[in-house]
Amino acid sequence: MCSAALREAGYEVVEVDAGRDLAGRLCALAPDVAFNALHGRWGEDGCVQGLLEWLAIPYTHSGVLASALAMDKMRAKAAFAAAGLPTPAARLLPAAALAGGHPMAPPYVVKPNNEGSSVGVTIVPAGANAPPPPAPGGPANVLVEAYAPGRELTVAVMGDRALTVTDIVTPGWYDWQAKYAPGGSRHLLPARLPVAVFEACLAHALAAHRALGCRGLSRTDLRWDEAAGLAGLTLLEINTQPGMTPTSLAPEQAAHAGIGFPALCRWLVEDASCNR
Numbered sequence: 001m002c003s004a005a006l007r008e009a010g011y012e013v014v015e016v017d018a019g020r021d022l023a024g025r026l027c028a029l030a031p032d033v034a035f036n037a038l039h040g041r042w043g044e045d046g047c048v049q050g051l052l053e054w055l056a057i058p059y060t061h062s063g064v065l066a067s068a069l070a071m072d073k074m075r076a077k078a079a080f081a082a083a084g085l086p087t088p089a090a091r092l093l094p095a096a097a098l099a100g101g102h103p104m105a106p107p108y109v110v111k112p113n114n115e116g117s118s119v120g121v122t123i124v125p126a127g128a129n130a131p132p133p134p135a136p137g138g139p140a141n142v143l144v145e146a147y148a149p150g151r152e153l154t155v156a157v158m159g160d161r162a163l164t165v166t167d168i169v170t171p172g173w174y175d176w177q178a179k180y181a182p183g184g185s186r187h188l189l190p191a192r193l194p195v196a197v198f199e200a201c202l203a204h205a206l207a208a209h210r211a212l213g214c215r216g217l218s219r220t221d222l223r224w225d226e227a228a229g230l231a232g233l234t235l236l237e238i239n240t241q242p243g244m245t246p247t248s249l250a251p252e253q254a255a256h257a258g259i260g261f262p263a264l265c266r267w268l269v270e271d272a273s274c275n276r
Contacts, residue, residue, distance in 0.1 A: 001244065001245050001246065001261075002035060002037045002244050002265055003015050003035075005246075005261050005262040005264075005265040006035065006262070006265050006266070006269070008262045009262040009263070009265055009266040009269075010266075011266075011269065013035075014029055014031070016029070018038055018042070018043060018048065022048075022051065023051060023055065026051075026052075026055055026057060027055065031057060032058070032273070033057070033058045033059065033060070033269050033272045033273055034052055034057050034058070034059040034060070034272075035059075035060050035265070035268065035269060035272075036048060036049070036052075036059050036060050036061055036241065037241075037244055038241065039241060039243075040115070041071070041114060041115070043241070044061075044067055044070075044071060044240055044241040045067055045068055045071035045072075045114065046064045046065070046067040046068035046071070049062070049063055049064045049067050050064050058272045058273055059272055060216055060217075060268040060269065060271070060272045061215070061216040061217060061218075061240055061241050061268070061272075062212075062213070062214045062215050062216060062218065062240040062241075063213070063215065065212075065213055066212045066213040066214045066215070066240060067240050067241075069212045069213075070212055070214070070218075070237070070238050070239065070240045071114050071240075072113060072114055073090075073111075073113050073114070073143050073237055074090065074092045074113055074143055076212060076237060076238060077090055077237075079211045079212055080208055080211060080235055082211070083207055083208070083210075083211040084207075085204055085207055085208060085211070085235050086204075086233065086234045086235060087234060087235045087236070088145050088146040088147070088148045088234055088236070089104075089145070089146045090143055090144060090145040090146065091103060091104070091143075091144045092113060092141055092142075092143055092144075093141065093142060093144055094140060094141055094142075095134040095135075095138060095139060095140060095141060095142045096134060098110070098131040098132065098133070098134060098142070099131075099133070099134070101130065101131070102124075102128075102130070102131055103131065103144045104144060104146065106124050106125060106126045106127065106128050106147075107123065107124060107125050107126045107128075107146075107147035108123075108124050108144055108145060108146055108147050109121060109122070109123055109124070109143075109144070109145045109146075109147055110122045110124060110131065110132060110142050110143070110144055111142065111143050111145070112138070112139045112142060112143070113139065113141055113142065113143045114139075115139075120135065120138060120139070123147065124147075148223040148225070148234045148236065149223065149225050150223045150224045150225035150226060150232060151167055151168075151191075151223065151224045151226065152167070152168040152169075152170065152221070152223060153165055153166065153167055153168070153191060153193075153201055153221070153222045153223065153224055154166050154168060154219055154220065154221050154222065154249050155201050155202055155204075155205035155219070155220050155222070155253075156205075156217065156218070156219045156242065156249065156250035156253040156254065157205050157206055157209040157214070157217070157218045157219070157220065158216075158217050158250075158254060158259075158264075158267070159215075159216070159271065160206070161206075162201075162202035162203070162205045162206045163250075163253040163254060163256070163257050164189055164190045164191075164202075164253050164256055164257065165189070165190055165191040165193060165198055165201045165202065166187050166188065166189040166190075166191060166249055166252070166253060167187075167188040167189070167191035167192065167193070168185050168186075168187060168188075168249075169185060169186040169187075169188060170185040170186075187249065187252060189252065189253060189256055190256070193224070194230075196230055197224060197229075197230055197233060200230060200233055201222055201224075201233065204220065204222060204233070204235050205218075205219075205220035205222075205238075208220045208235060208238045209238065212238060212240075214238070214240055215271065216268055216271050216272070217241075217242060217250055217264075217268060218238055218239060218240050218242065219238070219239045219242035219249060219250045220235060220237075220238045220239075221235075221236045221237055221238075221239070222234065222235050222236060223236060244265075246261040251264055
């Protein structure tokens, strides 16, 4: 979809799959800008960004350091805490340590330290007898994080501007199925929130974007416990390469701000060109 939008915006586009021959293909193509539409490890954790830096090819979204920090959830949380942003307490532990009992009082969340899209996430509810057993072939280390109750909120940041707040409504928790299956969730934007909470969401997202040194487009996920008022707002994590379809959360917010999908893709290319 990004390639079609870029062609609509007037660019000549060559689509390249990221394989072992990526460096050679990029050298042969010598593109003016690489539009990075990859997700997950290698694509958004600083690896491809480092290759593009080495090849001196401008690229969209965040640089090597911000990408690596955002994918390393524990280090990102340390940066958020240093910036004075509220984030749930967490510990990075060997997965095998869970066999010894609860690492913190339930409810809590167990998840890989360097994955996205809710891959490998388990919620341990209050009253659970024991932690979940380590998944066969799973990560050696896991992030154990205090469960943050409340509404699922997200804010996209475009350059130095927080766009709006989306309230994500799901029948259960916001897992992979809710994110990607048809009808898995509803996006309410702008979110109906008290003014102080709405403004705090925007401020937290922009501060998180800056704390990690992000550029281009990012999306910050938050939770808000209505019963606790403003103190119930907490920042979960930041995504340096949010989904890029016209109905994904960040492009949806851009459209709400009057920036259509081709225009958003064009802005990302122009932003990358400015960061040579």
